[in-house]
Amino acid sequence: MADTTNIGSLSRRAFLKSSGAAALLVGFALPGGSGSRAARAEAPLQVNAFLRIDTDGTVTILANHSEFGNGAYTIIPMLVAEELEVPWESIRLEAAPTRPEYYSPVFGEYLTAGSITVFSLWEPLRTAGAQAKAMLMDAAAAEWDVPPEQVTAQVGVVRAGDRQAGYGELVAVAQARNIPLRESVTLKTPADFTVLGRDRRRFEGRSKVTGEARFGIDIKLPGMLYASILRSPAYGGRPQSFEDSETLKVPGVVKAKAISNGVAVLATNYWSARKGRDALTVTWDEGPNTGLSSEGFFEEYRVLADKPGMLAEDIGDSLSVLAAVQKPLEAVYELPYLAHVTLEPMNATARVETDRCEIWSGTQYQSNDQERVAALLGLPQQAVTIHRPLMGGSFGRRSSKTADFTIEAVEVARGESVPVQVIWSREEDVRSGFYRPLFVHKLRGTVDDDGMPLAWHQTVVGQSIMQHTKHDPAYMVDGMDIYSLDGCLQEPFGVFSYGTSYAIPNHRVETHNPPKVGVAPQEWRSVGHSHTGVAYECFLDELAYAGGRDSFDVRQHLARGNARMSAVLAMLREKSDWDAPLPEGWGRGVAARVYSVTPIAQVAEVSTDDGNYRVERVVCVVDCGFAVNPLNIEAQLQGGIAMGLSAVAGEEIVLERGRILQSNYHDYPVLRLNQMPRIEVHIIDSQEVPTGVGEQALAPTAPAVLNALFAATGRRIRRLPIRHHGLQLS
Amino acid sequence: MYRVMINGTRHEVDAEADTPLLWVLRDFLSLTGTKFGCGMGLCGACTVSLNGRPVRACSLPLGDVGDAQVQTIESLAASGELNPVQQAWLELDVAQCGYCQSGQIMAATLLLEQNPAPDDAAIDAAMAGNLCRCGTYQRIREAVKLAASHRTAGGDHG
């Protein structure tokens, strides 16, 4: 996930701030595990804010990161179990409440994002586990009156000589003797790991094959009503007035009410709410966007791309080198808006009372939602409780900076005596959400006498995600959004501590931040790399061909100063059979990216047949530091590659006169099983601190596929998606 | 008032005839394992068995269910023991977010009942209608094959 530059400021002390107050705990068990909370009389041992051990030996971990497919609920217990030496079966997870002591030490907020979960919990949770184990061992040593060095702990049992006691039995001892928390503990080194580094299936896995897993949409509360919202046909419009006489005739409908962005119909079941909604007549104030279209933006951005922008990087002297070349290579890449279309449509449930509010929402940004709801209702922040159901995918959608779907449920539930669940239809989800912004990249370049890239000049044009949000100070550098440029720069920039891994001797990158108008830009899995990856790696390929060089040679040459990327590329070249011949009509393409410190490279192999192409195989090599759970890493990489391929092949959101033309999976096609390539994943063996893979996987996929298509067909596609060029993925 | 047979039990449902079976299951019977993804028969998240055939519950009005036997994901491990498809899914750790997986597992279970040893083409044909935005397709393919081998090895109890 995000940047790792804050590693130094990771506040372990703050993270582990001991909290003895059992009252802090909420009794909301997350799925999975087998520990039962039923009728435990004795007080549990509160080791610190994150760990509690019951007298029956059940270890409860308060998870402060969300599960939306990322594997957080498996990594969290793995990190604790490694040091605590506790059997997997005695672990249970509880959602940590939305309070500052549980905020991410990297973000300073309650937020799961940026593929940094493993990275940010790596030390704190192992330390918590080690401290808990030390506490129990100290208790045993005191109770048995033996020197602490004679005490050992394994699989939930503490031993010394011929004495032994289960963790649960030592809980009362530790409490009675008031055993203090050991501030400093020695953590295991990877050579001694028995849990970390091994394949571990999902903690909540069983609930996800039985249908028992509870997502936000599955919340049922006594007396709860369901709501469906009619939204403005134009993006950003608002209701002026509405007529609900037909709506109120629909059996099951209770009422209709206007909220800030639409008219909500409340009913005893969702279908009645939908029917009631469809029977509404609403007069709209269509808002500020009706003059805006994707085509208009592309036109405007192409013009901007020809003009000098803000200078993000200027290594060597690209302008002079290019001015001296007769005809530098030039290309423009155009990338559309993209939608997240998580399979679970947005939804949230709220119960609003005079002095408090309870919310069940699949948000990955709990502290933000809490803050905004509190502000809306005029309540203290802690009067807002955010419950954390599982999430049916996110890909960035659920880190909404406006807390949109949560706030909306609160608006609807406000003034009602019962809780209300708002469920978005797929059409609302496609048309009224947030999007990967539309981008235009203009590139110019030339090669040296050996055919290797000599000068590069890139101008990046697209709306900033972070500008004018509360993240502005951290992510904007002199008016430039570091996410817009992520993957284009050779040197570290702002809080991003890494570059492309390439060293092109003359390298200039400029950017324009056009005004934030039209649909709202948001992180979309891999964020900047979702567009910069295409522009950068495809144009690099164009330069390689122009210089008469092999695409792989060029990348290895440019990355020769970067040991980690060089190792990744060397392995990829071998594993992908890059140098082996292919049948007629087939092609291979390569792309190599560094995202959030993780170097990752892929080779895609495509076959073509008339207007159809198949991605036969994708080989992926990644160096994500120590591989904490290889089984999940492989899954994240497979999933990321699928999403990258999906986008480049078929995904596009089009804005026309303020309206989004797409509405559901038929006109916003996402990858299907029959289109899935064979994916081979290789992880570089490493003992370094683990870094993320959740988003990284996508970054090289789209350019690798486009480069492979060029190798197979001789056609360069510079405007996405591919399906607009008479080529269908089969 | 409609009478429907869900997972072997007769239920009386006081809903309108045009209410899709999906919402009958979810909102009237609190069987939330069957998921809403698109409402238009495009994603397969709502796949249930109707007399042994996969159908999209979002597109089947209550009034058309009649006497058919409806089986949902909740019925597969009713005895507490996972069916071979669920076991294979668990073994290969197929699920990511998990939201699509009820539909995937229903589709795969019904496929294997029709075709105990499907080849790649048969798997593609039967499963292409079930979207997974998390991209778990590679493991789905492997799990269908694993389940097929479990079924053959362990006798037909799927």
Ligand code: FES
């Ligand atoms: S919800 Fe029924 S097919 Fe998508």
Ligand code: FES
């Ligand atoms: S596992 Fe998330 S949609 Fe399939």
